[in-house]
Every structure is written in structure tokens, then in C-alpha cells.
Amino acid sequence: MITFLEDFSREVGPVMSALLATAFTWLLTALGASLVFFFKEIKRSVFDTMLGFTGGVMIAASFWSLLAPSIKQSEEMFPDYPWLPAAIGFLLGGLFIFGLDKLTPHLHINFGKEESEGVSTKWHKSTLLLLAITLHNIPEGLAVGVLFGAAAHGADGATITAAIALAIGIGIQNFPEGMAVSMPLRRNGVSRRKSFWYGQLSAVVEPVAGVLGAVAVVHMQNVLPYALSFAAGAMIFVVVEEVIPETQRDKYTDWAVLGFMGGFTIMMILDVALG
Template identity: 70%
Template sequence: MENIESFFNDLGPIYAALIATVFTWSVTALGAAMIFFFRTMNRSWQDVMLGFTGGVMLAASFWSLLNPAIEMSERQYPDMSWMPAAVGFTAGALFIFVLDKFAPHLHINFEQEEKEGMKTKLHQTTLLILAITLHNIPEGLAVGVLFGAAANGTDGVSVTAAITLALGIGLQNFPEGFAVAMPLRRLGVSRLKSFWYGQLSAIVEPIAGVLGAFAVVYIQPGLPYALAFAAGAMIYVVVEEVIPETQRDKNTDVAVLGLIGGFVIMMVLDVAFG
């Protein structure tokens, strides 16, 4: 782990965030590639995998992002230690809220008439891809912000913690990639196109990661706000999108167990290595 940490330290925050988020993107592509080996996926397994994704995101939101933001706020703003974390968290949630209201998209397991955002005649396939793209923005942002924080030498945030977050996001991106590609296949899209669109949904992660690292490096006083912003964005996605998608069939209990499993695994990774 020391060699990996040294490697990322030598790269600098921008390039480190880029490589880390390219990794999370590639794991999404690997998951989407499973479409070439499986004809279909049991609905219960899909709900479990989506639940797992939500669990990882919830745990990462607190241990990797919100908790460090609160600790920094206590040192920088002793009389108002709650303020940066609260403002950043709220702003992150509102950011995704606005995107959700205006960007046309359709959640996995939802019917065509349940599409959200601005009215559009876009095909159902495109709307599904847009939904997952919105989902991936806070993930890439979180990784980039944490690498930027580590580069600033912020107490309580290390390169190891940033790498751990990238590993956790990558871990949940594998089933997510498959969970995106399979519904596209069921809509009649070819295997190759299902794979292509499945991996393409995560292309926003490197973009958001680099922007997050850049912002933190050059606006250092805003670090606790940025960490909390990423946490608020991730939790909004989990509550508004991921959890409802797992609760639309008879597999609600196993989906919750998937969420618990994802939460525990990410918590252990973060506490043990972060």
C-alpha cells in the first residue's frame, strides 16, 4: 500500500484524481461487459446489486467525506463548526436536486411514463443512460475532492483514504455497470451497444473527479464545504434514486440486505485503511 500511496503522491492531485476515476470508470465497463456472458439477470440479483451500490455510497458519504468535513470545520471555525459541513451538504443535495428536475432521465426499473426532468422525446435507452450519468457525477466528484484534500496535507485526510474511496466506488461500479447494460439489452439493444452505453454512463466520473480536485487545490478554504458537498450529492442520489429502484418488486428485503452488505464493506475499508 505504501508503494501505491507514494505513486499517487508523486502524481499530484489532478493526475491522481484522473487515474483513480479512470479506474472507477473501467470497473463500470468491466461490469457492463458481463452482458456478453449472460443472457439475462434475475430481478432479485439486480435489486441486491443496486442495494449494494446504495450501501457503499452511504458509508462513503459519512466516513470518507462528511466526517472529515466536520473535523476540519471544528478546527477552522471553532465557534461555528457545524456551518461549513451543513452548508456544503445542503448545497450538494440541492445541486443534484436541480439536475434531477431539469435533466430528462428514466430510472432503472421505472416505466417510460415515469420519466423525470424536462419533457422530451428522447428514446427510453437514452433516458436510462442519462439517469446513471447523473448518479455518477457525485461519485467522481467525491474521489477528486478527497485526492485534492490529501494533496493539501489536510489533517484526517490521506492519499490512502482517497485510494480507499476509489476502491470502494469501483467495487460498487462493477454490479452497477451490469445493472445498466442488462435493462438496455431487455429493451432490444444489441449486446455491443448495451456494453457501450453501460460503460459510457460512467465517463462523467473522470470529468467530475478532475474538477473536484482542481477546485479543492485552488480554493483551499473551501475544503470542508467541498467534502460535505460531495456527501450531500451522494446521499441525495441514494435516497431519491437507488433505494426507490430496489423497492419496486417483491425483492425489497434482499435489496435491503444488499444495502447493509455494501455499507459494512465500505465502512470496514474506510476504517481499516482510510
């Protein structure tokens, strides 16, 4: 199956591959959100475990799928300073999401309305929750697109199978993300249909970011190590600023840590085994 996907990706090219891969991650978000038609809420212990799992996947993907290839590529471009592009891109990625975080009104999942962040607004809580997950999904889509673009250039450490593995890992952790949006909305009185709509809509930004990332790398090969580490920095910022704090607001912190360990392990296995 992986061989078929690899051959298909070569045939359609990196941009279309990025679009299809991020459409897959979007679909899994929608599948997770669709559970709102069957359940009104989930146990907080399960919820925090799934959030921890999401953080583990993102941290593992940031290193094995993005930073490691960035450093390998930098060794060829800057043999005396192989760490420089990775460091610059990583910091810029974090600062990019930091800027969006400060400017975009949003509300983290387990937080009260009075704890909303970004520019002050009177928007409804459901809109703020949607924007929070949307910010979360931008670096995920970007990472998939950049890696497909890097694989098309034959960058050392970046392969099509690694990009496929990343898309699978992001897709797996997107399933609980869809639930993480739709379930709280339903619990707050939003209809099942609207809860599902908002849940899947949170990931619509992933195909957009994925295509932009692939196009940028394909047409500007010199930015490749910077782009890879940029996506990593963006994902790390999201995990530390958003995902982890959300898991530490109740008594199930140990479950969240176990979920993190599980997500990290699964993404590590996927990347090493397939990449």
C-alpha cells in the first residue's frame, strides 16, 4: 500500500500530493467531529488523554519529520554552520504562530470565556473555540506540504514515505481534535449539526497551508531547510502554548502524560519505519 502511495505521489507531483494528504487529515477531523451525532460528551479523562496524544504526535513529528531533515539539508548548504538554518527557521515558525496567537481572538478548549486570548471581541464562544483549533491546524498542514515539497527535491532525510507517514500521524491525531471541538459545543447547547460543522471546519485550513507549503518549497529550493524547521517551530509553539496547558486543568494530568507518551511513540514508529 505504501509503495502504491509513493508511486502515485511521484506521478501527481508534490503540490497535488500535499493537497490530497491534507484532505485526508481534514477528513479524519470530520470523522472525529461526526461522533457528536452519537454522543453528547466524553469523559474528561478520555478527553485529556486524547489531547496529550495529540501533543505527543506533534512533538515527535517536529523532530523526526522536520528538524532532522532540515539539519541534514543544512549540512550540504552550510557545512560550517549546519545548525544555523534550522535554528533560524525554528524560531521564525514559533514567532509566526506567536503573532497569530496575539492577533486572532480565540479560546482554548478547557478554558472559560473570560480567558479568551488575542484581540478583544464579543464573538460567541463557539467561534472562539473554532479559531483556536484552526490556529492549531495551520502548522500541521504546513508541515505536510513542506515535507512533500522537500521529498520532490530529493532532500536528504526527506522522502515521500516520510511525508506519507507524517500525514498518517497528523490524521490520527486529528480524529480526537474533531471531537475536541464538536463535543464541547454540543455540551454548551449547540445543535448536533452545527457542532459537527464547526468541528470539521476547524481543519479546512490544513489543505490551504499544505498547498502553500509545497508550492513555496518547490519554487524556492534554497528555503527548504528553513521551511522544514519553520513548520517544526510552529508546531512546538502550539503544543507548549495550547495543547499541554489544556491537559493540566483537571485531575487527569497523568492520563494526559500517558496519552502524550503513546502519541510520541506511534509517530516515532511511523516515521522511522516508513521514512
